[in-house]
Amino acid sequence: xxxxxxxxxxxxxxxxxxxxxxxxxxxxxxxxxxxxxxxxxxxxxxxxxxxxxxxxxxxxxxxxxxxxxxxxxxxxxxxxxxxxxxxxxxxxxxxxxxxxxxxxxxxxxxxxxxxxxxxxxxxxxxxxxxxxxxxxxxxxxxxxxxxxxxxxxxxxxxxxxxxxxxxxxxxxxxxxxxxxxxxxxxxxxxxxxxxxxxxxxxxxxxxxxxxxxxxxxxxxxxxxxxxxxxxxxxxxxxxxxxxxxxxxxxxxxxxxxxxxxxxxxxxxxxxxxxxxxxxxxxxxxxxxxxxxxxxxxxxxxxxxxxxxxxxxxxxxxxxxxxxxxxxxxxxxxxxxxxxxxxxxxxxxxxxxxxxxxxxxxxxxxxxxxxxxxxxxxxxxxxxxxxxxxxxxxxxxxxxxxxxxxxxxxxxxxxxxxxxxxxxxxxxxxxxxxxxxxxxxxxxxxxxxxxxxxxxxxxxxxxxxxxxxxxxxxxxxxxxxxxxxxxxxxxxxxxxxxx
Amino acid sequence: xxxxxxxxxxxxxxxxxxxxxxxxxxxxxxxxxxxxxxxxxxxxxxxxxxxxxxxxxxxxxxxxxxxxxxxxxxxxxxxxxxxxxxxxxxxxxxxxxxxxxxxxxxxxxxxxxxxxxxxxxxxxxxxxxxxxxxxxxxxxxxxxxxxxxxxxxxxxxxxxxxxxxxxxxxxxxxxxxxxxxxxxxxxxxxxxxxxxxxxxxxxxxxxxxxxxxxxxxxxxxxxxxxxxxxxxxxxxxxxxxxxxxxxxxxxxxxxxxxxxxxxxxxxxxxxxxxxxxxxxxxxxxxxxxxxxxxxxxxxxxxxxxxxxxxxxxxxxxxxxxxxxxxxxxxxxxxxxxxxxxxxxxxxxxxxxxxxxxxxxxxxxxxxxxxxxxxxxxxxxxxxxxxxxxxxxxxxxxxxxxxxxxxxxxxxxxxxxxxxxxxxxxxxxxxxxxxxxxxxxxxxxxxxxxxxxxxxxxxxxxxxxxxxxxxxxxxxxxxxxxxxxxxxxxxxxxxxxxx
Numbered sequence: 001x002x003x004x005x006x007x008x009x010x011x012x013x014x015x016x017x018x019x020x021x022x023x024x025x026x027x028x029x030x031x032x033x034x035x036x037x038x039x040x041x042x043x044x045x046x047x048x049x050x051x052x053x054x055x056x057x058x059x060x061x062x063x064x065x066x067x068x069x070x071x072x073x074x075x076x077x078x079x080x081x082x083x084x085x086x087x088x089x090x091x092x093x094x095x096x097x098x099x100x101x102x103x104x105x106x107x108x109x110x111x112x113x114x115x116x117x118x119x120x121x122x123x124x125x126x127x128x129x130x131x132x133x134x135x136x137x138x139x140x141x142x143x144x145x146x147x148x149x150x151x152x153x154x155x156x157x158x159x160x161x162x163x164x165x166x167x168x169x170x171x172x173x174x175x176x177x178x179x180x181x182x183x184x185x186x187x188x189x190x191x192x193x194x195x196x197x198x199x200x201x202x203x204x205x206x207x208x209x210x211x212x213x214x215x216x217x218x219x220x221x222x223x224x225x226x227x228x229x230x231x232x233x234x235x236x237x238x239x240x241x242x243x244x245x246x247x248x249x250x251x252x253x254x255x256x257x258x259x260x261x262x263x264x265x266x267x268x269x270x271x272x273x274x275x276x277x278x279x280x281x282x283x284x285x286x287x288x289x290x291x292x293x294x295x296x297x298x299x300x301x302x303x304x305x306x307x308x309x310x311x312x313x314x315x316x317x318x319x320x321x322x323x324x325x326x327x328x329x330x331x332x333x334x335x336x337x338x339x340x341x342x343x344x345x346x347x348x349x350x351x352x353x354x355x356x357x358x359x360x361x362x363x364x365x366x367x368x369x370x371x372x373x374x375x376x377x378x379x380x381x382x383x384x385x386x387x388x389x390x391x392x393x394x395x396x397x398x399x400x401x402x403x404x405x406x407x408x409x410x411x412x413x414x415x416x417x418x419x420x421x422x423x424x425x426x427x428x429x430x431x432x433x434x435x436x437x438x439x440x441x442x443x444x445x446x447x448x449x450x451x452x453x454x455x456x457x458x459x460x461x462x463x464x465x466x467x468x469x470x471x472x473x474x475x476x477x478x479x480x481x482x483x484x485x486x487x488x489x490x491x492x493x494x495x496x497x498x
Numbered sequence: 499x500x501x502x503x504x505x506x507x508x509x510x511x512x513x514x515x516x517x518x519x520x521x522x523x524x525x526x527x528x529x530x531x532x533x534x535x536x537x538x539x540x541x542x543x544x545x546x547x548x549x550x551x552x553x554x555x556x557x558x559x560x561x562x563x564x565x566x567x568x569x570x571x572x573x574x575x576x577x578x579x580x581x582x583x584x585x586x587x588x589x590x591x592x593x594x595x596x597x598x599x600x601x602x603x604x605x606x607x608x609x610x611x612x613x614x615x616x617x618x619x620x621x622x623x624x625x626x627x628x629x630x631x632x633x634x635x636x637x638x639x640x641x642x643x644x645x646x647x648x649x650x651x652x653x654x655x656x657x658x659x660x661x662x663x664x665x666x667x668x669x670x671x672x673x674x675x676x677x678x679x680x681x682x683x684x685x686x687x688x689x690x691x692x693x694x695x696x697x698x699x700x701x702x703x704x705x706x707x708x709x710x711x712x713x714x715x716x717x718x719x720x721x722x723x724x725x726x727x728x729x730x731x732x733x734x735x736x737x738x739x740x741x742x743x744x745x746x747x748x749x750x751x752x753x754x755x756x757x758x759x760x761x762x763x764x765x766x767x768x769x770x771x772x773x774x775x776x777x778x779x780x781x782x783x784x785x786x787x788x789x790x791x792x793x794x795x796x797x798x799x800x801x802x803x804x805x806x807x808x809x810x811x812x813x814x815x816x817x818x819x820x821x822x823x824x825x826x827x828x829x830x831x832x833x834x835x836x837x838x839x840x841x842x843x844x845x846x847x848x849x850x851x852x853x854x855x856x857x858x859x860x861x862x863x864x865x866x867x868x869x870x871x872x873x874x875x876x877x878x879x880x881x882x883x884x885x886x887x888x889x890x891x892x893x894x895x896x897x898x899x900x901x902x903x904x905x906x907x908x909x910x911x912x913x914x915x916x917x918x919x920x921x922x923x924x925x926x927x928x929x930x931x932x933x934x935x936x937x938x939x940x941x942x943x944x945x946x947x948x949x950x951x952x953x954x955x956x957x958x959x960x961x962x963x964x965x966x967x968x969x970x971x972x973x974x975x976x977x978x979x980x981x982x983x984x985x986x987x988x989x990x991x992x993x994x995x996x
Contacts, residue, residue, distance in 0.1 A: 038917065086616040110940040118584040121936040129920065236734055240895070240947045414978060419536065422627065427970040430978070438619040441996055442608040444970035449738045455967035462968070469953035470960070472925040472942035480912060480928070498939055
């Protein structure tokens with residue numbers, strides 16, 4: 001069986017047909033990965049860092065081919081794809097910098113203490129160890145940064161786990177090129193190419209074959225709540241359940257104060273619409289719910305006027321475009337909302353950006369208004385500013401939550417709102433827009449359910465801790481201990497010695 | 499409804515009847531805890547540390563009453579209970595020392611950087627925040643250290659979460675005394691008593707009421723795999739699933755080399771039997787599987803001789819004693835094992851310590867031999883030392899795995915075995931016994947499934963990280979940021995500034 005890449009810009013086939021992997025091929029990829037797991041796990045931090053940098057260089061070396069295929073397969077503009085390639089290589093380099101210090105091993109050495117209370121304690125030394133073969137599921141909307149060698153795969157590899165990644169069928173040639181780049185880097189570092197494997201296809205069974213295989217030890221996933229729940233169910237039905245690190249999207253509420261509108265209404269209207277339409281509204285951090293004071297009708301006019309000038313690129317796939325158009329039509333037909341439209345894109349998987357205006361009472365009665373709709377849409381909800389705190393208390397878990405305020409706002413009210421939002425979200429933002437996730441150590445990309453399945457982050461260097469577990473070594477002689485735990489510290493890793 | 503505490507020593511009722519909590523009382527305890535969650539979460543590290551030390555002092559102040567009730571309710575000796583009280587207070591003090599540094603908040607500050615690659619980065623600051631009300635399920639076998647104010651509750655409180663703890667019906671008076679001790683400490687610190695609540699009863703519905711309540715944000719549990727699986731199922735069926743930190747027991751395999759037997763056969767035989775019978779074999783770290791070389795028949799005779807002299811205290815409850823006796827009788831009747839017995843304890847919930855000897859081929863055919871049986875029993879399996887690595891590869895996840903070896907052993911063989919065991923267990927031990935878990939920073943008490951449901955530890959100060967999640971603050975002004983994230987660092991917590 002084969003399947004084809006399709007160009008969102010006009011619906012035409014792109015490139016040669018791609019082989020769809022069979023069950024035995026998927027199993028074979030996992031078995032080969034498992035065979036090299038132990039050797040890969042024992043690599044020194046220095047050697048691992050070298051590999052990560054070699055992967056970054058190898059991906060960089062294929063920039064031209066990646067820009068060509070990713071632009072064709074996703075319909076995203078060249079500037080965006082170029083930035084994503086850079087982000088992807090930066091991710092590998094940041095993990096290389098971290099791994100080189102050995103800090104991710106979180107080594108703790110508690111030397112024996114005969115006077116310890118409540119009982120004498122033996123020598124105990126702990127380090128983080130990789131889990132084994134990790135299955136990664138690529139997202140549709142970031143053909144590089146959240147795809148087969150995106151943040152999930154980079155963090156799994158950085159922590160010493162072989163990876164079997166399922167390519168997203170919306171950008172298979174890009175996945176294949178990335179696979180060859182990573183395998184080139186493995187070869188260059190004299191490591192087995194079986195450490196990194198990509199499987200491809202449109203058959204939904206591939207997800208089951210991967211997630212249910214006993215040699216898979218963890219799952220990294222970025223995508224819809226529906227598929228996230230399927231993976232969690234697959235894991236729970238295994239003889240040995242495994243952790244599923246699923247990032248499942250978010251409404252990313254934005255609360256706008258009257259102070260902010262008074263101070264910078266035009267910039268704010270433009271910024272909000274641009275953030276909602278960025279990448280044709282296909283970001284998990286898209287502001288999908290915007291709360292504005294009831295008195296803000298002039299501000300809403302500015303939003304409407306800016307939106308009316310805008311056209312967005314086609315959506316990533318025919319099915320995403322269809323789901324979007326159907327949801328938009330349904331909400332518009334419900335009659336309980338005011339509809340604001342941008343310019344139509346009639347070719348390929350093009351759609352019309354559409355915002356809705358309603359009030360909080362109506363939104364509560366119409367659950368579609370409080371659900372995530374992938375694509376260039378957002379729901380603007382008018383409410384009394386004094387209601388913001390109680391509204392925030394009713395929201396589900398979110399990746400982000402934003403306050404657009406001003407120095408003139410009441411600080412006590414802001415603090416109350418911020419306090420609630422910090423309980424509901426993984427990242428809270430002041431006077432910014434949620435799209436655009438900096439890859440830094442302090443970043444948290446992951447919030448309470450249903451935005452994420454665990455309290456971890458899938459962006460930033462702390463993503464690495466998802467794919468390791470601590471192991472304590474009690475009373476072992478120096479020459480038997482893993483290198484990172486030895487007193488002589490041959491790997492020169494950070495050791496915390498008590 | 500009421501229920502009674504029963505004395506294992508003779509099966510008689512102990513103390514007054516205990517009120518069994520109703521559904522509305524359980525819900526009320528959760529609601530009250532939820533009401534004070536925000537205030538408790540905002541406590542300074544210093545104030546939290548003061549509370550933790552006050553709890554330790556308050557428990558210490560009730561030592562006499564606790565020894566009396568816990569000895570009566572569990573049948574465990576006074577020395578053991580005394581040590582457990584000390585361990586319980588030490589746990590609170592260790593968390594106080596940690597919390598005071600603020601290190602558990604894992605504060606990271608990435609200041610704004612307009613030149614950051616791949617894109618300018620805003621100011622992002624991250625800290626760990628408590629999850630909300632935590633449900634704790636007390637274990638039967640540690641009436642203090644793993645009970646309502648044991649390591650799970652201490653780590654949940656230390657990280658700023660109110661606790662609703664289900665007392666174990668095998669030691670209700672002890673649970674009630676601990677509850678009053680913690681509430682006294684809360685009062686002394688001018689904090690709401692609703693921060694800590696104990697619910698009690700024999701009705702299994704209490705577990706469901708607690709675990710399924712929407713205001714419960716996480717579960718800490720120590721007990722059987724059966725109940726652990728029930729809690730995980732309850733969580734998965736909630737509208738919002740929550741993390742279940744379940745420690746579900748383990749076989750704790752011990753691999754004995756010929757070198758070790760040659761070097762110290764008498765000490766080893768004695769040590770193994772004593773470890774298996776410690777606390778009447780009711781430890782989750784009991785060595786339940788012991789592998790010895792086929793040639794070790796004299797060593798097995800030493801084990802038999804030592805066991806024959808030993809009698810153990812009664813088991814914790816009638817049902818535990820019944821399950822034990824039934825399992826022992828079944829295995830003995832299977833005929834495929836050699837049975838070694840200790841001395842009978844015929845009163846109350848007394849039983850006879852019983853070890854089994856078999857070979858690996860037989861054990862593989864009889865799954866009861868490779869399952870955990872709570873109580874003073876262990877299965878000794880003879881095998882070729884050259885088979886140890888392949889046997890280890892077939893074992894499930896374990897809390898601990900031990901090698902009893904000698905300097906004369908082949909180092910390469912040891913390293914192979916250690917490597918496999920470190921993939922199967924949370925703690926690997928050289929020439930020690932798995933019972934006795936030091937409460938230190940490097941300790942890891944939690945291994946791969948089914949010994950634990952997650953890759954966390956329930957003993958040692960890292961247990962605190964189970965009950966917090968990271969939240970990132972982007973671009974907020976200093977006066978709105980949480981204290982731990984401010985440049986002026988009013989709480990003087992450890993900040994990592996990039």
